Amino acid sequence: MKVHQFEPNAQQSRSTDVFAGARYAVAPMLDWTDRHCRYFHRLLSRRVQLYTEMITTGAIVFGDRARLLDFSAEEQPLAVQLGGSDPAELARAARICTDWGYGEINLNVGCPSDRVQNGRFGACLMREPALVGDCVAAMKAAVDIPVTVKCRIGVDDQDTGPALDALAEAVVGAGVDGLVVHARKAWLAGLSPKENREIPPLDYARVHRLKQARPGLPVMLNGGLATLEAAEAAIRGQDAPPLDGAMIGRAAYQNPEILLGVDALTPGARAPAGMADGFEAIEAFMPYVAAQLESGARLSQMTRHLLGLFPGRRGARLFRRHLATEAVRPGAGLDVLRQAVAFVSREEPAGALPAEPLRNAS
Structure with a gap:
């Protein structure tokens, strides 16, 4: 994989490097996107970017690495998502993941769960952009693969204008290779993780304004994208520069066949010769x-x-x-x-019905 070096004053020259060939991604989802899930998703799309579940730095440094990190070569392109806030420990975990064969390191700055907050990582780091920048800089110095960040547009009573701008400024200055933005605030007190995926209103326009202000920063959109048609419309936006891609979460898990259409929408991809259904x-x-x-x-x-x-x-x-x-x-x-x-009829359904909610959905 190409090594991405970032120069803060030369953004325009590298506008889509990290997401080139991966216009779509399946979001990292705890208890869902394990290696078996990822292998199946790869069968549905050759070009979608896949992510592990979030893995804490402590688990990687001190835990059962084979159980946590092993994957099948067929899953590539594959990124690992890390949870942590200690720059030195993140650098160490990033080196381990790079040696394990992952092609991208992604830092979680979006999870709102109490457990994650208690560990001082996830969405609460939106309040500490300088620390996030230090974390990115430490990982960039430690590895030669892309380092990206997945964040929210803000938390609690933050104004999403300066909150997202401050986060972007810090990570861009540290050399980040791309930003995945969940276009909702996270409320760290009063809402459960499930409610934080549904109740705070979506604000795609805020993400487009970030792209407009930083045209050289690869930006991928996440949040509320139920179909590829909706995702394509959200990527294009209105009266603003298009984004570099979309990350789909629950919809890709609860109706995985939507991934069958990803390859045909990926710029530069040949006509897919993948699965029919x-x-x-x-x-x-x-x-x-x-x-x-x-x-x-x-x-x-x-x-x-x-x-x-x-x-x-x-x-x-x-x-x-x-x-x-x-x-x-x-x-x-x-x-x-x-x-x-x-048990399943092979006749095409008259109309696509929404999948029933899965009992293990979080």
Whole structure:
């Protein structure tokens, strides 16, 4: 991967380096975007950028690295998202992740959970832009792959104008390679993480104003993007420079087939020769599932990421029910997955219906 060196006074010359070839990304989602999920998502799109769940620096430095960091080569391009606020520890964790083979380091400055706040990282760092800049600078000095930041537009009573500007100024000065902006405030007291993904109003225009002020900074939009059509419209905006891409979260997990359309929307990509639909994707997933079962994984660890497939098709409810009840049984194998797929009609649904909320949705 290209090494990205940043010069604060030469922004225009590198406007889309870090997101080139990855107009779309699947957001890092705790308990969701594990290696099995990412492998399946890669089958649906060759060009979408994938991210790990957030991993704390302490877990990487002192924990079971193989369990936390191992991935399949097929998942690339793949970024790791780090949670932390100590520049030296972040630098150390970034070096470990680079040696492990990741292609991008992303710093979480957006998670609003109490546990994350207690660790002095995540969204509460919006109040400490200078510290975030120090963290980025330390990682940039330690690794030769892109370092990006995922943030909010502000927290609590902050004015989103100066709050986001201060964060951007600090990380740009530190050499950041790109910014992913969740276009909502986070309320650190009074709202749960789930409510913080839904209640604070979206403000895409604020993200476009950031891009207008810093045209050379690669900026990707996140928040409330339920379809690729909505994401394309949000990227273009109105009366402002277009953004460099969009990061889709829950919609990509709860209806993964939307990722089938990503490659055709990626600039410079050849016409996709990927999967036609969810049925073909599951067939392609079967060898991976078999190999993981052989190595000791449980079927439910993989099939839980398939429950959002087939919205609007007859039999989709039976598909989900069968996997939810049978895949968790000891010794469950590929036959359970095949039986579940057999419940689903292969006739195109008359209209795309929204996927039912998943029970494990956070």
